[in-house]
Amino acid sequence: MYCFLLGVVLLLIASSYSILSETLYNENFSLAVGDINPVLLGDRPYVGFTYTIAFFICLFLASKTNNKLESALMVVLSLVLVSFLFLIAARTSLLSIVLAGILSIFYIKNIKLKLFVLLSIFVSGLSLILFNQNFKSRLTLGFKQKQLSFEKVIKLEPRYYIWGCVKDIVEDRSPSFFGYGFAATQEKLNLCYANSQEFNNNDQQSWFVDKKFNTHNQYLNFYLSTGVLVFLVFSITCFFCLSTNINVFFALALNVSVLLFFMVENVLSRQMGVELCVLVLLFSKAINVLNTEKESNRLTKYKIVKDRAVK
Known part of the structure; x- marks a missing residue:
């Protein structure tokens, strides 16, 4: 230590x-x-x-x-x-x-x-x-705001759009028992960034497309990429670590x-x-x-x- x-x-x-x-x-x-x-x-x-x-x-x-x-x-x-x-x-x-x-x-x-x-x-x-x-x-990612509201903070946070795309992917077709795979999951996210209508402007959308953000959530990443089985094993392991x-x-x-x-x-x-x-x-x-x-x-x-x- x-x-x-x-x-x-x-x-x-x-x-x-x-x-x-x-x-x-x-x-x-x-x-x-x-x-x-x-x-x-x-x-x-x-x-x-x-x-x-x-x-x-x-x-x-x-x-x-x-x-x-x-x-x-x-x-x-x-x-x-x-x-x-x-x-x-x-x-x-x-x-x-x-x-x-x-x-x-x-x-x-x-x-x-x-x-x-x-x-x-x-x-x-x-x-x-x-x-x-x-x-x-x-x-606010450095953007000056005259009036800062909770809604503005949420919509300026990248994970708002990343997790929105995760939601769209799951709603379109839930991952199979073994998931999409890590590469396929990233491709689906990139496609969502390119086609999403949720962004504030084209510059913000281009930034997401260029950055190719991953899920920014380990639980969602395992769920989409490796499926329900690994997600459950990972979740149980986390719970075990807490309980011990x-x-x-x-x-x-x-x-x-x-x-x-x-x-x-x-x-x-x-x-x-x-x-x-x-x-x-x-x-x-x-x-x-x-x-x-x-x-x-x-x-x-x-x-x-x-x-x-x-x-």
């Missing part, structure tokens, strides 16, 4: 330096729109998810260690990571942290700490919406985050996505093992103290 965090810190330093350089020497640079992947040293959703994993690992290590200095360092690093996610407006990653914060209420026993977590979520969410210009610009980690908060938070990530990206279609999923599985197992050892040591100490008291 510490080696992973070291790699994340180095990535964070390199990305911060690149952002600072671009901000100082490039007047047209924007973190909200455009190709910022070279600056982040990776695709924003995947880099953001890497920082999300590191955020939960930091908090876990802070709660596990008895070393006050180490605990303080882990907390500070977690705050730096979430601040960077705010800066780059990594929407899915921030949503994962908010959702995990809400789930933590069911695991935290201290009432004051519960209230602090809820207040932190509320203040952070409000700050993100009201004061984070990068986040606002990402909602439900008693340990940080392991659950990691799994909830990756399942949420599956809802907006074809994560397993990319090598980095597969690697991140493997890390989530490994870290979840490690957290469970360490948590069990800590609980076992606590019970052992309690038993020793109790036996001495009886004697």
